[in-house]
Amino acid sequence: MKFDSGTCLPINEIFVTIQGEGSFSGTPSIFIRLQFCDVGCHWCDTKHTWLLNEDNIINFEELVTKERDSNKFSWCKIEDIVKYIEVNYPQIKHVVITGGEPCYFNIYLLCDQLEKLGKQVQIETSGTAEIKVTDNVWVTLSPKINMAGGKIVLKNSVARANEIKMPIGKQYDISVLEDFLKEHDYLLTNKIKIWLQPLSTNNTATKICFNEALKNNWNLSIQVHKYINCR
Ligand code: SF4
Numbered sequence: 648m649k650f651d652s653g654t655c656l657p658i659n660e661i662f663v664t665i666q667g668e669g670s671f672s673g674t675p676s677i678f679i680r681l682q683f684c685d686v687g688c689h690w691c692d693t694k695h696t697w698l699l700n701e702d703n704i705i706n707f708e709e710l711v712t713k714e715r716d717s718n719k720f721s722w723c724k725i726e727d728i729v730k731y732i733e734v735n736y737p738q739i740k741h742v743v744i745t746g747g748e749p750c751y752f753n754i755y756l757l758c759d760q761l762e763k764l765g766k767q768v769q770i771e772t773s774g775t776a777e778i779k780v781t782d783n784v785w786v787t788l789s790p791k792i793n794m795a796g797g798k799i800v801l802k803n804s805v806a807r808a809n810e811i812k813m814p815i816g817k818q819y820d821i822s823v824l825e826d827f828l829k830e831h832d833y834l835l836t837n838k839i840k841i842w843l844q845p846l847s848t849n850n851t852a853t854k855i856c857f858n859e860a861l862k863n864n865w866n867l868s869i870q871v872h873k874y875i876n877c878r
Contacts, residue, residue: 667872
């Protein structure tokens with residue numbers, strides 16, 4: 648079945664840009680965006696990835712020539728994705744697998760093949776699905792708590808995280824983060840980096856993140872790519 652085999656994945660886009668968030672901020676990166684998510688964040692900026700509507704299927708050629716956000720996606724073989732990256736982006740060493748929610752699919756094989764190509768792989772996940780990746784993959788967990796889809800952030804996913812990136816829109820979100828960290832106190836004892844990310848580069852949210860970063864020795868993730876008008 649397409650959902651489970653890990654040999655074929657629904658891809659919304661593949662593109663290159665500068666990673667603008669978290670520990671790899673500033674790093675030239677190949678982004679692979681998977682289609683589908685039912686977490687239901689009301690502020691989501693990739694709502695076009697939410698549905699796996701069969702009417703929106705395109706072929707691989709159309710996928711890699713996409714120039715703007717759309718709900719079109721392609722069921723891609725892992726070997727085609729890896730080959731495309733090998734041929735077109737040999738110089739870029741960092742790959743970010745994102746979504747949608749990439750962990751609704753078995754991405755182990757994709758990670759494994761990219762690493763065999765010499766790439767460092769990072770995934771961005773909400774933590775609401777089991778993380779099936781190789782040991783070297785850098786896991787950025789952006790916990791989505793109490794969202795409309797009713798999904799739970801899984802303990803195992805939190806335990807696999809290499810960094811936590813918390814979207815912050817208002818002061819209340821800080822207290823949600825504090826409760827989350829209390830619940831998973833090993834994140835603090837293991838000194839995993841905590842990133843505060845203002846929603847939509849909003850000024851009020853940025854100010855809250857700035858103040859709370861200084862107060863708690865957390866880090867500020869300002870989505871650099873948005874300031875330089877890139878995806
Ligand atoms: S988890 Fe990510 S893709 Fe899914 S709704 Fe939330 S922000 Fe959007």
